[in-house]
Amino acid sequence: MSYTRVDFQTDQEVRWCPGCGDYTILAAVQNFFAGLDIKRENVVFVSGIGCAARFPYYMNTYGMHAIHGRAPAIATGVAVANPALSVWVVGGDGDFLSIGGNHLIHALRRNIDMTLLLFNNQIYGLTKGQYSPTSEPGKTTKSSPGGSIDYPFNPVSLALGAEATFVARTLDMDRNHTTAMLKAAHAHRGSALIEIYQNCNVFNDKAFIQLTGKAERYANRIDLVHGQPVVFGADKEKAVVWDGGRATIADRNSVHPSQIIVHDAHAEDASAAFALSRLAHGPYGPTPLGIFRDVYRPVYDDALQEAVTRSTAARGSGDLGKLVTSLGTWTVE
């Protein structure tokens, strides 16, 4: 049986602000699922709280709209309890990186089989516009009228530091790119984090203009493609090269082709991916998009399931009578 996009829509009225980037992401995800060879009843969406986190209500799969920050932990329970399910987690930058930061990093290091969609609008949308852990320093918001003094996370660097096996970045405005990232993340067994730059046109409009604006985007989009030299610009006139231990940008014609970094998303070691993630600390100036890292490491849910299977094979399925007498017994006549 094959699905269409409508099969993944629900009867719930979508309540995001008109023009919100969340709409384009939803459409991309629904379309993506329609093209998949997967049974709808085996899909579970879990989210926390925030504008982004309303997502499960609009996906006609199993779903839970949970509590702020805890979605990665709850989804861990779903995935571990039934490794056959396709588990998706949706959250905002506040949800995943502030209140839920701890759960996110632990899910990534355990390599729980699930795909995490981080809708990064660099603002707290649902609570009406406070700065978030990804807001740029100096940002003026309701809670930072004099400019934020918080230093932000770089979510890709954070995920790589948390031992993530799959990390990618995409843009709400670029449906094809988003779909390609969804596809790769879905094919990855283990935790896959996609940071999606998402425009909040009400509280943080044009935050990603340097990557989406017609005038700016060619100069700033660094598309990472596995096996390809990292070059960008309208005429691919820029290149990313090693400078000591770090990746840096150079004019392509000022360097020898052998100096240009060839992207290896499957490298065992995350150092090069990390170096690429440091090219930009946010969507300001040239910023890499695409898959930073995609490697295999044993998956927690599989390992636990195997331990259960192995134990059952070795000892036979559990017998309650044996269990309660396992410490030795005596009989009173």
Add this chain to the structure above:
Amino acid sequence: MDSDHNPVNPLPEAPGVTGTNGGVSVDRTDRMVIRFAGDSGDGMQLAGNRFTDAAAIFGNDLATLPTFPAEIRAPAGTLPGVSSFQLQIADWDILTPGDRPGVLVAMNPAALKVHLRDLREDGILLINEEAFDERNLHKAGFETNPLEDGTLTGFDVHRVPMETLTKEAVKGSGVSGRAVLRSKNFLALGLLLWMFGRDTKVTADWVRKKFGRIEPVMNANLAALKAGYNYGITTESFARQIEVRPATLPPGTYTNVNGNAALSWGLVAASVLSGLPLFYASYPITPASEILHELVRHRNFGVKTFQAEDEIAAAGAALGAAFAGSLAVTGTSGPGLSLKGETISLAMITEMPMIIVDVQRGGPSTGLPTKPEQSDLFLAVWGRHGESPLPVIAASSPSDAFEVAIEAARIAVKYMTPVILLSDGYIATGSEPWRLPDIASLPRLGVPFATGPNAGDKFLPYLRDLQTMSRRWAIPGMPGLEHRIGGLEKEEGTGNVSYDPDNHQLMTDIRAWKVANIANDIPEVEVDDPDGADLLVLSWGSTYSAVKAGVGNARRKGAKVAYARIRYLSPFPPNMPTVLSSYDQVLIPEMNNGQLSRMVKAEFVRPVISFSKVEGVPFKFGEISAKIMEIAGR
């Protein structure tokens, strides 16, 4: 004589008979309290547990009370570093580990200092005399040596050169250096086994099983055990043995189990009985960690355990596992229960079955992590944001935890609700003989699975069974039942998000009614009142043993007093109003500042005498009977 004898059985005949055994006099007694005390590194918990096992297999009734220091490695020889294990053995049905020991094993001066004041005036002291050097005496705060300055006058003191004897015994075992002295707990144990006329077989078998893979250690422990036993036979100062005969317990097969193990087994049993795979998520915390340690060993029952990054994640993972169709449990102690609160409210409003185990300890904050308390009752019943009632039930003894775990699962699943199960440090680490139930006759637990669409070709997640008011459980993987649940208020029936005022009132009322209605599906409180008393004593949780024994003791002194134990704390059993109104006075002893007392006062508008104790130690039955006598004016 004060006695914590179970009031349902008659007092045993003729305690205190003296006979002889080849020149050694044998004092027969109906019961004896023994306490092992030493430095944390002296292996007193192990010695106590081994003696307990030997006593259990011998057929004594028994109850134990291990006490640990909060620090893992408090400085050796100091007072905070003392670890102890108390047990009472008896030839009849006893309930408590006893109030004052008759035998005290003191492995160093600090242990003597901490525990001597509890020893009975005619008590027997087994002392590791070589530990009483100047340094250790100083660390324990003794100015003069209590072995010599008359402190111990009146006690039956046995100074044993345990270190020399151990060194001598383990020669040739392959263990050398300081490790040699590690076996001295087995020496003390061997001596004690001799004193009580037990052989060493049960213990030796255990040593072979436990240490078989490290042969030198096995040999050293066996040699020390033997040497201790032989020291009793050959040393003239030991001219006295104590005989405590097997108890006449109800016929059946028994095992000796602590509360954490029994609770874990109960959860496994509930999984088997319901057909739901068990998922247990936890973050380590004393005294709940052992449940995690126990369950991880039973994967062949399909059990999955998950050590989470914190208690919030543990609660969350359990809720996720419940959504995916597991019998989901998360276990913790007080500080962790505080952290789980928000997730429990989510489980409550989404109406997902889940069990939250709280093994209570002394609080607030880190409090007394290794000591029992019952001070999380309010937190369990009321401690959530919003109108968030849920069932709360409590185990009252180690073996009771088995049944209570199954009951928690029954209620959680049948009524699609989180359930809080209260245990405490005393139940968790204490052990008692448990007459095994007939496993084959344990009732199956029904699960309200959704099996297909329930509204035309649609599935509405909040359509309810009108008897239980519980919704149906639709598990991912079932085609056609895809649905969304969440923390936003939902419309009754459809489960769609709803901000409608009337609907919120309705849903709040339904959720409250659903929980209140569980009162009609639980047993009534049973009152034990042979004499038509005016005073009723109520216990909940682990005060059970001391309260029941205290009631028995007061009755023997002539008091008329009724007794009842409450397992269900929310909702209360349906006959509570009738029971409470049948008595002029109600006494509630609790290891908190009167939490159940306040709940009973508030809910039933009855005067209650609260008897509270927050010392991190269980009630002594003598305290309970004294209180009863005081109220009775006798």
